[in-house]
Amino acid sequence: MKADPFVQLRLLDLQAVDTALGQLAHKRSHLPEHAEITRLSAGLDSITGERASAQAEVDDLDRDIKRYEGDIDQVRQRAARNQARLDSGQGSPKELEATQHELTSLGRRQAELEDTELELMEKREAAQVVVAEVTARRDHIATELQAAAARRDALLAEIAAEEEKKQAARGPIALNVPADLLALYEKIRKSSGGIGAAMLRARRCEGCRLELSGGDLARVRTAAPDEVVRCEECRRILIRTGESGL
Ligand SMILES: [Zn+2]
Known part of the structure; x- marks a missing residue:
């Protein structure tokens, strides 16, 4: 799957909102x-x-x-x-x-x-x-x-x-993400404890906290910027930024 790197970054914004929504739901029931x-x-x-x-x-x-x-x-x-x-x-x-x-x-x-x-x-x-x-x-x-x-x-x-505030913020962000990428994100989020997209920070997947090494790291490093890459460990969408340590 391919998506503009800037669009991929929006997934992190979406994830932040969804994480906050998840926390609010948890707070409500607890x-x-x-x-x-x-x-x-x-x-x-x-x-x-x-x-x-x-x-x-x-x-x-x-x-x-x-x-x-x-x-x-x-x-x-x-x-x-x-x-x-x-x-x-x-x-x-x-x-x-x-x-x-x-x-x-x-x-x-x-x-x-x-x-x-x-x-x-x-x-x-x-x-x-x-x-x-x-x-x-x-x-x-x-x-x-x-x-x-x-x-x-x-x-x-x-x-x-x-x-309500979070939902209002979520709408415009989700609109900027192509349907196929959004569907993938939602699918992973459902099966992976609410986290569909994670930043790659200092070679570490922030979804599963594992550090990428060897072939995995090389694969992510050499992937085209518009390639949607996934963590080999947790299968979450990995978002590359200037802090990814690649
Ligand atoms: Zn991971």
């Missing part, structure tokens, strides 16, 4: 924020579950306390009815004695129920403290996650703007 967001999201999921369990415990206790309150209320009403009956003095002495007896046991029953209710209320208070603590931790993680997402978005926007 932002530390990605890992941080994954970690924080998992943390948020886990603490959201933790909070739901803690809240369920409070809700269970609320339900129990309500039930006890209903029971206590019933006992109170029944005791009030008994008290009224006693106060009225109606009924036989035997009946009044039975009513008095029931009133005493209702009083005991009410005290027991109230003790248990008090225990439940204390448990509820402790469970509510856990909910508050877990909620605070959840809110903290949510804030951190939001901040990390905002940082990631800002960095992605920066990268996109940078890419």
